[in-house]
Amino acid sequence: MQDQLKIGDHTLPTRLIVGSGKYDTLEIMRDSLAASGAKVVTVAVRREKMYDRLGQNILDYIDPREYLLLPNTAGCYNAVDAVRVAKLGREILRALENPGANWVKLEVLGDSKTLLPDPIATIEACKTLVDAGFQVLCYTSDDPIVARRLKEAGATSVMPAGSPIGSGQGILNPNNLRIILEYLKEGDPDYPVIIDAGVGTASDVSVAFELGADGVLLNSAIAHARDPIRMSIAMKHAAIAGREAFLAGRIPRRLYATASSPEEGVITSRPYTSDRPSK
């Protein structure tokens, strides 16, 4: 059976969600998205540039029939703005007949230096958007209590950061993520928890999945890699590797070694008495 990720109404064949920002060219973006194997692509809502000479739009490079778009509220620093931007994104996706019209990546930031989320405004905006019929995927810090509050506020998915947005520091506090996973999945094992932000390289993605995350959302680690298309391929495989390892179940960490070859029938001696096979 295929290992699908269910987020609200949406069932996804792959667990990597990729952003579409910060690419040098829209052509590189298009090819990177394809190479990543992702089906969900995040987009931002911004003022239309009037009388643009080139007349290029990102949707000329992302086929809305092929990808499920996930509009974000990036750049919002209060709940009112975030709700406003979410509704505008929904209106665009509705006209495009993209099924992503019913969900949003909620991001309400505290300040522009850290880009850390404002937890209080995020919870407030989450409630408002849930009431307005949105399936809300909430970007948040790795604080387990805030994560729990967001789930209680009706978030379809809680998306804790591994480390600050665009920092490439990977997963700084795996223990907090373990607690978040334990709390949010208690009695609700399929509740989707997605690690959003901070990924620097492929191993960070694997670690997130090995911890038990249901998905990983990343942008800069691909867009700003020296070779974004190649990094997309790396991320795709890292996601598969981490997820499969999680499902397979890792062995416990032990202080001492355990030989892989049998002790029975050895024809050589051991240097210390305590080394002798017990049997």
Next chain:
Amino acid sequence: MTEPRIPIRFNGEAMEVPPGTTVAELLESAAIRTKLVAVEVNLEIVAHEEHVTHQVKTGDTIEVVTLVGGG
């Protein structure tokens, strides 16, 4: 004799348009592909279905947004 014009704000820019200008006409005059945008007049979304009938009024603030790359 000059045609009457009404002042509006369109994506932050002050401009004047003929009375009775619809959202659809405004978008067309700015060479904007309507399907790729959402329109807000005085912070209220004007749904795509209403672009051809919704007329802008004196002092309206119109915002037209589209999708761009983002994470």
